[in-house]
Each structure stands twice: as C-alpha cells, then as structure tokens.
Amino acid sequence: MSELDEARQVINDCDREMAALFEKRMAAVRRVADYKRETGMPVLDAAREAEVIARNAALLTDPALEREYAAFERAVMAASRAYQHRLLGDLHVSCGGGEYDIVLSRGVLAHAGEELNLKRRVLLVTDSGVPTQYVRTVAAQCQTPVVATVPQGEASKNFRNFEKLCGIMLQNGFTRADCVVAVGGGVVGDLAGFVAASFMRGVDFYNIPTTLLSQVDSSIGGKVAVDMNGVKNPVGAFKQPAKVLIDPDVLSTLTHRQYAAGMAEAIKMAATHDPVLFALLEERGGEAPAEEVIDRALRIKRAVVVEDEKEGGLRRVLNFGHTVGHGIESRAAGTLMHGECVALGMLPMCAPTVRARLLALYEKLGLPTVIPFSTDEIWGAVMHDKKLSGGDITYVWVDEIGSFTFKTLPAEEFRTLLRGEIGR
Numbered sequence: 001m002s003e004l005d006e007a008r009q010v011i012n013d014c015d016r017e018m019a020a021l022f023e024k025r026m027a028a029v030r031r032v033a034d035y036k037r038e039t040g041m042p043v044l045d046a047a048r049e050a051e052v053i054a055r056n057a058a059l060l061t062d063p064a065l066e067r068e069y070a071a072f073e074r075a076v077m078a079a080s081r082a083y084q085h086r087l088l089g090d091l092h093v094s095c096g097g098g099e100y101d102i103v104l105s106r107g108v109l110a111h112a113g114e115e116l117n118l119k120r121r122v123l124l125v126t127d128s129g130v131p132t133q134y135v136r137t138v139a140a141q142c143q144t145p146v147v148a149t150v151p152q153g154e155a156s157k158n159f160r161n162f163e164k165l166c167g168i169m170l171q172n173g174f175t176r177a178d179c180v181v182a183v184g185g186g187v188v189g190d191l192a193g194f195v196a197a198s199f200m201r202g203v204d205f206y207n208i209p210t211t212l213l214s215q216v217d218s219s220i221g222g223k224v225a226v227d228m229n230g231v232k233n234p235v236g237a238f239k240q241p242a243k244v245l246i247d248p249d250v251l252s253t254l255t256h257r258q259y260a261a262g263m264a265e266a267i268k269m270a271a272t273h274d275p276v277l278f279a280l281l282e283e284r285g286g287e288a289p290a291e292e293v294i295d296r297a298l299r300i301k302r303a304v305v306v307e308d309e310k311e312g313g314l315r316r317v318l319n320f321g322h323t324v325g326h327g328i329e330s331r332a333a334g335t336l337m338h339g340e341c342v343a344l345g346m347l348p349m350c351a352p353t354v355r356a357r358l359l360a361l362y363e364k365l366g367l368p369t370v371i372p373f374s375t376d377e378i379w380g381a382v383m384h385d386k387k388l389s390g391g392d393i394t395y396v397w398v399d400e401i402g403s404f405t406f407k408t409l410p411a412e413e414f415r416t417l418l419r420g421e422i423g424r
C-alpha cells in the first residue's frame, strides 16, 4: 500500500467513526429542538456556542490545529442549527453567503427593534409610494435612524440613487458596524441591498418587504441590483440579508393591481413546484390567505436558493416567465408592473393545458392576459437579458403544474418559438 493509500485509509476510518458520532450528536440535537419547541427558546444561543468552541479547543493536543478545529466546530454547529430550524418548521435560510431567519408574523413591524439590531446608525430606505407610517414605525425603534426616500417606481433602481444613498451614509458617519434597512417593495429591496453590499464593502442588511411580490419572492435569496441603460439588473451582487421581517398586515394598503402583480411570482413558484398552492390560488384567487401563500412560496424559494445560491443551475427555475417578461417590461417602459410582465412572460413558456389554467387564474386575479407587443418589438430587450449566453437562450418550460424543465435553443430558434406562441 502506498503512503497516500495508507493516509486515505486512516481518513476513511475516521470518517466512519465521525459518521456514527454525527448521528449520535444529531439525536441529541433533536432532543434540544423538542425542548426549544416546548419552551419557545430561540435556536441560536451565541454565548453557548462561543463557550463550547473555546472549551473544545482545549481538547486538542496539537495547538497548531486550533484554527481549523474552530472552523470545523462552527460548521457542525451551523448544521445543528439548520437541523433544529428544519425540525421546528422555521423559515430559516442557510447558504454559503449567510444564515438568516425570516420572521413571518402579523404586526411584526411594531416589534422590529426586538427582532433586529437597531442600536446603531440605521439607513432606512423607502420610496415615495410606500405609506410613511411603515418607515416611521421602524424609525421609532432605531437608535440613530436616517430615512432616505427615493421616488416610487422601477426607474429608481439606478446608479444615481445608489450614489445618493452611499453619500448619505458617508455624510452621516456610517461605519461597517452600521446597517441598512429596506422598507418597501422589490425596487427598494434591490436598491438598498446593493447599497448594503457595497458601502464599506458590505454592512448588515435587513429587509422589511411591503409588497406581496417582495414578501413572496424578492426579499430572500440575496440578489440585489440596479438597472442600467434600459436593461434590468445588469449590475448587482449577492448580498444575503441578516434578517427578513414579513408583516402581512402592511399588504392592506396595496392597490388591487399591486396585489395581483405580487401574486404572479407566487403563481410562478406554484406552477413550477407546488400543485397544492396552485389549486389554492385557482380556488380562492385574491382571497387566498396571504400568510399561507407567502409561507408556501417562500419555502419553495428557500429550497431553491439554499441548493443553488448563485444561480449556477437550479436557481434559474426562478426565471420562469422572466426571459420573456423582462423583454415585455423593458418595452412597456413603466406602463406594466414587474409582476404583470412575469405573468405574461409565463404564457408562451408552457404547454397549452397549463396556459389555459394560467389564463383562467389571471382573469380571476385581474392580471393581464394578452402580451401587448409582437415578438419583434420585445426581441431586442430579450436579447439583452443576461440569461443569454453564447448565442443560446436557456429558458424554463412547464408541461405540467408542479414541475418544470430547462430547455436551451439557439437565439433565432427561440425567436421562432416565441413568434409561434405569441402569435405574431
């Protein structure tokens, strides 16, 4: 046996022993989770974790391994926490870019100070269409709040506002220890998140989404960006929030149209993953309980982003409806909402039976049912979309509600397919 084989044999033996010990440790973690369920204790006990890491470091006989052992311990604890969250049914996200809780609870806005660390400088970003009472409620719970309001609408997701917000942070003496809080829809979340990702190379970011669309989709997953030269999201970052607070009560001030637009992203999740959610939406339309819709949609999105944080594969499923939808959105120049464009963008990307069900659902919700442009009119914007690589377009196709496939076609063939589906 070579030296390498011998060393690998030892590693294999260690792994076998560690697998058995891991199972034993997780059995104990299950008991801890049961206890926490009964007592309402939080999963994370940072003080205990720090104490355990320090204590265990002393078990080592080779101090040169201390750093690696601490990293190993932290990974084991993160896995244990993720397991507890799963057992407790919590909405918790754990991926390479970070670990965070999603608190979905009516009235949580009034308790933001208990959920978030606001005892520092806080840049609260909102837009002119978000009722001011929401940002005021959060500001009242901050030690040093600075409120920045950008004009409402997609056009605000731009470099000018990005620079303006960074400038406000500089002027007000923000440091790396301070934070940014988004109080608004997807526009505010994407813009504020990009500021948080960039200022001082990254400060804490909390997201408090106030539209249905941002509550079911954009507030988690860490994609933040601004638009540029009429193209959506070409410049951005992956910045996971430190926590997301979702208060369904704030949805009461949305217009019917805004609410329906948010439903489009929930329909996207349902169409690709969840026949039960789709059936609920078909049955109840806009009357479907918001908490259930948000909870089910977020669990789908969480599963996707945890598996593929940076869109190397599976995460592209969240683009269902977006390849064509972004083209429609660019061409519509503000006359259609993002969710409406996504709804329209799903129509040519599915089998006729699925399309019929989507159309019936759109009618019920008051979403648009006809793409108001020809293929040629949106083609330029579809081509600009960053999902185009090497002359091919990869898109998501739904043959049956609850499942999907990825398909790839050369751009010109995709254009022909689109002409056929759109009818012009």
Ligand SMILES: NC(=O)c1ccc[n+]([C@@H]2O[C@H](COP(=O)([O-])OP(=O)(O)OC[C@H]3O[C@@H](n4cnc5c(N)ncnc54)[C@H](O)[C@@H]3O)[C@@H](O)[C@H]2O)c1
Pocket (backbone or CB within 6 Å): 127, 128, 129, 130, 131, 152, 153, 154, 157, 184, 185, 186, 187, 188, 190, 210, 211, 212, 213, 214, 217, 218, 219, 220, 221, 222, 223, 224, 232, 250, 251, 252, 253, 254, 255, 258, 261, 262, 337, 338, 339
């Ligand atoms: N980062 C992601 O993963 C992701 C995913 C999906 C969409 N997005 C982005 O999200 C954006 C669309 O988000 P959106 O649909 O929330 O649009 P939006 O942020 O423009 O909000 C829509 C409108 O609702 C108003 N508003 C917000 N909260 C309100 C409330 N509680 N009551 C009354 N009015 C309220 C806003 O002022 C705005 O006029 C797009 O830019 C899209 O690209 C991002």
